[in-house]
Every structure is written in C-alpha cells, then in structure tokens.
Amino acid sequence: MSAPAAQASSTGRDGDVALGTHPAPAPDPSPVDAASALTARAGLGASVRFELLKLLAQWRVRIVLLACWVAPAGFIAAVSGQSSLPSDTVFGRWMLATGWAGTLVVLSFACTWALPLLTALVAGDVFAAEDRLGTWRHLVMAVRSPRRIFAAKAIASTAVILVMELGLAVSSIGGGLLVVGDHDLVGLDGSVIGPGRSAWLVLLAWACVVVGSLAFAAVGLLGSVALGRSPMGLLTPALLAFALQTAQLLPMPAAVRLALPSQGFLAWRGLFAGPAQTRPLVVGLIISLAWVLVATALALLLFVRRDFTDLAYEGSARRSVLLGVAPVLALTLVSIAVVAVATPASGSGIDRGKVEQSLATSFAHLYRLQSRQLHRPDVTEEQLRTSASCYRAGSPGEDEGPGNDWRCSVSWHIPGATAVGTALYQLDVSADGHYVADGDGPKEVNGYFQVRTPDGDAANPLWQIDALVDLSSRSTSKG
Structure with missing residues (x-):
C-alpha cells in the first residue's frame, strides 16, 4: 500500500474510532429548556429546605428555639422551690398542687407576649432580610417563580414557629409533671378535673392557641412584604399585640371584644369552666382563621406585584395602606357585625x-x-x-x-x-x-x-x- 493510501486509510480508521469513542457534543439547550431545568432543580421542596436552613442559621432564632425548649421547665422548677406563687395569673395559685397548672401558667404568659414576639422574630423578618441583603435578584433567578418563593418562605417560617410552640408545650408539660406530679386540676368553675381529662384539655388549649399565633404570623408576613427593609415590618405583630392588649383594658361591647384577633389567645380558658364555654372558643378560632387567610392573601398580592430589580426598594406606603391596612380594617368591621348577630351577648357581657x-x-x-x-x-x-x-x-x-x-x-x-x-x-x-x-x-x-x-x-x-x-x-x- 502506498504512503498516501496508508495515510488516508489510517485517517479514516482514526476518524471512525474518534467518532465511536468521543461523540460530537450535543447542541446548546434553548433558553426555555435551561429555565425549565433550573426551575425543576429549585422546586418547592428544595426552596422550603433552603429557607429553613437560612432561618436556622440565624443565631437569634437558634437561641429562641433553645429557650422555648428549656425555659418553661426551668421556670416551673424554680417556682416549685419558692414560697410565693404567681397568684395573679390564671391557675398560678395551683402550681404546687398539680403539674398541669404550670403549663397553663406558661400558656397564659405565652399568649400575652411570647407568641406575638416569636411570630415577629420569624415571620416579620423573613422577607425583609432579603431586602437588607439585596439578594432578591439571585433568589428570583434561582427559583423563577415569585409565588413559589412566597410559599417557601411562608411554609418555612410557619414550621419554625410551630417548633417553637411545640417546645413551649412539651417543656412546660414535662417540667410540671416531673417536678409537681400528675394530680387533679381545679378548673375555673371550682370543679376538680382528673389527670386524664386535664391532659386532654391542656393539649386542646395549646392546639387552639396555635391557630391564634398563625394569625399573628400572617400579619408578620404582611408587614415584612409591605414595609420592605424597614424595621417596622419586624415589629408589626408585636405592635398589633400591644394594641390589642391595650384595647382589652378598655370598656367596649362584648361583640367588639370577641371579634378581635386576640380572642384566640383568651378563649382557651373557657375549656376549663363547667359547662365549657365553647362559643367564645369557636368565635376565636374562626376569627383567627379569617385573619390568616386575609393577611396571607394580601401579602401574596403585594409580593407578586413588587419590582425585584429595584435594590433600593423600601416598600410602598400608599400600596400598604390600600392593600394592607384597609382590608384588615374591613375584616374587623365585618367580624364585629357577624359576632353581634350570631351571639346573644349585650353590652359588656358582664352583669x-x-x-x-x-x-x-x-x-x-x-x-x-x-x-x-x-x-x-x-x-x-x-x-x-x-x-x-x-x-x-x-x-x-x-x-x-x-x-x-x-x-x-x-x-x-x-x-x-x-x-x-x-x-x-x-x-x-x-x-x-x-x-x-x-x-x-x-x-x-x-x-x-x-x-x-x-x-x-x-x-x-x-x-x-x-x-x-x-x-x-x-x-x-x-x-
């Protein structure tokens, strides 16, 4: 075989081997295919896990989580060694008689300040943190769906809040039973409640309060979205709790009092009366769920309409009033009207x-x-x-x-x-x-x-x- 022929044959054979061993690269994907692949990688599950990691990476969230799981038991242990009791708190005078009273004292304190502050710490900052760090563009490019981003942040913040509340309940119940014991509880009508029924009522009371805390969490989401990097978004649930605490001290018709979102933090006490005062509890649960739905929907509406390319976004005061405050006030007025018609209470409800x-x-x-x-x-x-x-x-x-x-x-x-x-x-x-x-x-x-x-x-x-x-x-x- 001549040299040119051999060279051609070798080239041909090498070419065949090269084609068989190293296939030609595939054509570049289209922009639509790349976006679809990226969106698939950043699905809702992955987004929720990512948001959870960001929340749990914050030192203040870790400290509060630890406190929720340790502080209630420590408080009950400390009170059990004292001669004076928190008798000005519901069930406080019975803390040395039964372990179930201790968890109800913790629940009463949590409803007053702890739960609104927990929701402010988590839900009130979950959107504002991105504004302060200027990371919205990166997050939007990774997820490519504002609705999915909102859902992931809402689910993650709610999960952290629920874990905190679970810690408060488990720590207070466990601490009370270990330190004081599983004894009869005296209800708010003076009747003696056995340990088995006490356990059921305590768990039901904590579960009902969770619904009320979700209403404040939804308000926190709304404040965080509407007010941007402003610290007022973080304080929205706490300010709402302070305003409602002040309103509870004022003379007002019973229908107005029952229609406030704070009713979800008070109505659990009716479970320990005889017969159980279920109407205020049902009203409180319905009002809380209505606030959850309305505040969350408003937060989502504001979020999907914002401009994520504006790094200096500070929230829209006018839009916040029109789409945030006004519907919430309307919900309150409607709730008052419905409660006034649905309940036979008149005046202050106390006579x-x-x-x-x-x-x-x-x-x-x-x-x-x-x-x-x-x-x-x-x-x-x-x-x-x-x-x-x-x-x-x-x-x-x-x-x-x-x-x-x-x-x-x-x-x-x-x-x-x-x-x-x-x-x-x-x-x-x-x-x-x-x-x-x-x-x-x-x-x-x-x-x-x-x-x-x-x-x-x-x-x-x-x-x-x-x-x-x-x-x-x-x-x-x-x-």
Missing part, C-alpha cells in the same frame, strides 16, 4: 346575674374540696343550695361591667344545721370576663390563705377564687 351565678357555682365546688381537705362529711351542690348576692360599690344601680369594686355575699346551707353560712368576697372583674374573688371572712372559711388539715397545712381553696364569666352568653341580670 350581676352572670357574676352571681358563676361565683355561687365556684364556691359550691370549692366548698366540697375544702370539706375533703378537712375530712368533713361530703355534701352535694343540691344540699348546699349555694347562692350569691352581688353589687358594685362604685356605681349604685348599675351592677354591670368590669371593675374591682364588686362586692358579693355567698350563702349556703349545711345539712342538719339550722343556721345559714355566709361568706363575703371582694371581686376584681376584668373586661375579658376573668375575675378573682378575694375572701373577706369569716376567717375559718375564706379569711386565710391556708387551712390546717389532719395532714398538715394546705392551700385554702376558698381564700381566692379564679373564675370566668361567659361574655357571649345571654344576660341573666335580675334587674
């Missing part, structure tokens, strides 16, 4: 008849508890025939509404005795229906905070009475 009925019921239950402490013969509520007569010392002729000037006289009958027992109480009735009745004699009944029993000194259940008036029920005033 003489309700207070007398509640106090008489609680006294009868607690009198039986005191009798068991003193090893006296048991009597029934029917045998006691307890009644109460109340009036407001500061407003003659207007025995209704909240105030610390309520005075009551409780009477009961002891089987086999001709004399009628009488005890005096001074009541401090809060605008939300909760009241504390402070015993004012006689000393052997309610005049001292302890009673001497055959087993040693014990807390006197009749010294101070925690109870609850149902604001949503019909007035029972006798005129």
